[in-house]
Amino acid sequence: MSSLNSKIQEVFDEPACGKNQNKDEKARKKGCTKQLQPGAAAGGCAFDGAKIALQPITDVAHLVHGPIACEGNSWDNRGAKSSGSRLYRTGFTTDINELDVVYGGEKRLYKSVKEIIDKYDPPAIFVYQTCVTALIGDDIEAVCKAASQKFGKPVIPVNAPGFVGSKNLGNKLAGEALLDHVIGTEEPDYLTPYDINIIGEYNLAGELWQVKPLLDEMGVRILSCISGDAKYREVAYSHRAKAAMMVCSKAMINIARKMEERYEIPFFEGSFYGISDMSDSLRQIAKLLVDKGAPDELLACTEGIIAREEARFWQRMEPFRERLKGVKVLLITGGVKSWSVVSALQEVGMEIVGTSVKKSTLEDKQKIKELMGEDAHMIEDMTPREMYKMLKDAQADIMLSGGRSQFVALKAKMPWLDINQERHHAYAGYEGMVKLVEEIDNSLYNPVWEQVRQPAPWDNPFLEVTAAPDPMTAALEAAA
Template sequence: MLNRVKEAFQEPACEHNQSLNKKGCAKPIPGEAAGGCSFDGAQITLQPIADAAHLVHGPIACAGNSWEARGSLSSGPTLYQYGLTTDMNEHDIIFGSEGKLCEAIEVLVQRFHPPAVFVYATCVTALIGEDLEFVCRKQSNLLGIPIIPVNSPGFVGNKNLGNRLAGEVLLDYVIGTAEPAKTTPWDVNVIGEYNIAGEFWEIHSLFQQAGIRVLSRITGDGRFAEIGWAHRAKVNMVVCSHALISLARKMEERYGIPYFEGAFYGAKETSISLRTIARLLKDDQLEKNISALIRREENKLKQQLQPYKRFLQGKRAVLYTGGVKSWSVITALQELGMEIVGVGTNKSTLDDVFRIKNRVGSEVEFIESGGAGRILKTVKDKRADIVIAGGRNMYTALKEHIPFLDINQERHHAFAGYNGLVRLAKELVFSLNHPVWKIVGKKAPWEEAPFNGDENK
């Protein structure tokens, strides 16, 4: 496990290792995992594989991680929504619990009949030296299905490191283990897209209209078997490079599959991603199909956005998110006529920051750290009209009477693709124009008109 963690820190495709000093990614420091630990990151990546069983080997509190608040949807199986855990107690920690783990695996296989089981290590099981690989190998031979160890205990690093370690698990145990019934010249994999609020379905619809075939979903609305034949794709599209860039790079080295990073937030980014896929697939007919699709969708979009753009024109926003959304959502907001006055960069790569600067210039406030306090200060200093961030900042904004829109994993609206931009515009208008802002701005009735009667009556 130690070698695997070191390898993830030294990922050559990460911008931290492309500088002259090549120090590698930042090492974990105490308290760093407060925003999501490595175990949490591994579950975020793997649990959208909807037909597999996901077993947490650790105390029951670890099973109640932030995943249960995330909006990854499935078009079929629902096994991924079950909270499965070995529920370790003090006795198990003292005397070991490998036997308990074996029994738990057997019970869930007999009950659910999954195609595979992912078993997640936690801080406790790693510290007491549970041999996860041995148990999984033994049970896999006994039960005849893949039992896959996920060695990403929380203390080794933050959530993004866990994402990468989960990618290594897929590469070591899943990808290349199956063959598709057929292949086509237009097969692509979508990597690092988790189908939050059904966003992948918007992307998939566009692909189908253009003639692109999604061979494997890694991992939103994914299935275990299809990830097994991901090595037969012709192109990999990485939606969030901070999470799974190592997986894409190693698939290029091992299987010769080119990859690129793209996004589907906003019409411009969606069109660029579609054109890039066509260019990498080197198909003239596909390029014609995509050009026709883009013209049709963009023309339709102009008509749909007109009433919303009139209201949103000139509105000022603070965007506090990370990864691909830190720069791609900026493009979407600018297409709606909004001005970005503050951007969170604490979870963004150097490439993400470069893209942000190209889109907003140097006048914008970059919020590298500080959380709620810095967000509120930026809103006040820049006279922002709305905060667009994750759910953990919602109550901070609302208590200060600032309109808020949830853009992260907990949201219930799909903002990807051309149709997603229309939804984003609607939600922004609803948030900014909600009647509650007029109400909270008024004085209470007893403040407007002092009581002149007898207080004793």
């Protein structure tokens, strides 16, 4: 446990994180997670975060060491897509019982590893620690080490039991597991001057594949994506990349920074969401590669692709300009997306009436101000009740958010679009942005809204229904 504690302190003290470096010594020790409020908390645990970060590695067996809840209640529920193996969608758990809690679950864990190797023979097994097995003192690191030696196969301990903190902390602890046990353990068959890593991209809804054709055209090879559509071996030899892009804000900053330290792989923080960000990301990739010795013409070639794609995008936006002009959008999401989609939507003529900054960094907030002006409506924390009222009062025409607030919008009979991790559509790159605008248009102009907002005609046939005050709004106002 003490080694886990020091690990947690280490990831809290992240030199590449601006927010962290602005804190004093004491605040830094406390870490970046707010103390959770019993009875008013939301969101997943550290184990959840670790699983989200690593499960997209497609060909390994992800084995959860704990009671049935941790895997049984959650398996095969994430949208990371694979171009090959589907083993990552198989649920493995030790499903410990009462006797294991009393006598310890290490033997069951060891036997489980053996059973998986016998039946599925994956290139590696990732073993996830959970609360109960951590509490009873099961030493998964020792078991993994013994199993690795015995079976001659990497068995990787991922020590992020749920009760140590939030999902974000779990993302980082998962990163540490890769750094300690995986990255740098294998060598690629060949190298090119155009090899990059993409860090923190999970290939949700296949988004990596929306971007990859352009990288292919540039001649850039994704040596390793951590961890979307990755194979174990690709992650293991990722230390040979020439440059790296870090996606998804701070979730895996420790991987990017430590790979720069250890293997001199320069990285930049970028995003595939939004037009200018997509273009910037392609530019930065080209620039870092050229800095590391790739031929200069990569820059011009990249600019050519950007110019062509941007022109094509704006041309495809033409039919939407009239239809979407002045549409009021409420954006409830985290980090990068709080500003990266803003510019694209604004350019098409939509108005962003508010964007959430709960999970955003100082730089994120600065960028929002640049885009939306000094009086940008930045929402720190919005209760579902407030969201409901805002939509009901038609202060926004559509809400873009994660699944958690889906029903707040729908029950207010307002258009809603999923832009978080459970989404079914891919919104990355130029193609993705077209798709996003199309989806917004589809949603806004769907005739369903008009129908569902009509009260039943037999309810009060003699009154002008629209003239009556909305009972719900009245009730909420009275409550406020």
